[in-house]
Amino acid sequence: MSGSGDGYPSDLTDEQWVLVEPLPPTARVGSKGGRREKHPRRRIVDAVFYVVRTGCSWRQLPKDFPPWPTVYWYFTWWHDDGTVERVHDALRDRVREADGREAEPSAGLIDS
Numbered sequence: 001m002s003g004s005g006d007g008y009p010s011d012l013t014d015e016q017w018v019l020v021e022p023l024p025p026t027a028r029v030g031s032k033g034g035r036r037e038k039h040p041r042r043r044i045v046d047a048v049f050y051v052v053r054t055g056c057s058w059r060q061l062p063k064d065f066p067p068w069p070t071v072y073w074y075f076t077w078w079h080d081d082g083t084v085e086r087v088h089d090a091l092r093d094r095v096r097e098a099d100g101r102e103a104e105p106s107a108g109l110i111d112s
Helices: 014-020 041-054 068-080 083-098
Strands: none
Touching: 014 041, 014 083, 041 068, 068 083
16 A cells, blocks of 8 residues: 555555556646646555546545546546556556566457
């Protein structure tokens, strides 16, 4: 679980976070960007995983996560720029390797 409190079963482990942390784009701050990020990236990612794992609506995020509109904004940004797919692939590869299989699934299809 994350180092941000009691946590939820859907929270990334420290080992998973090491894989995921470099994947989201850097914050848009400075003269041509927005303001500094108010919420830790890890809590945003954990909130996204909470919604995915529980199937709850964005508005039903527990209050110990960042506000749901913030989490949803990050999710749509990351979905549109391919971050969600990169995170999925990185975690899938780790699970496959831990299971003794090749990181990349085979491209072959089985046709009945």
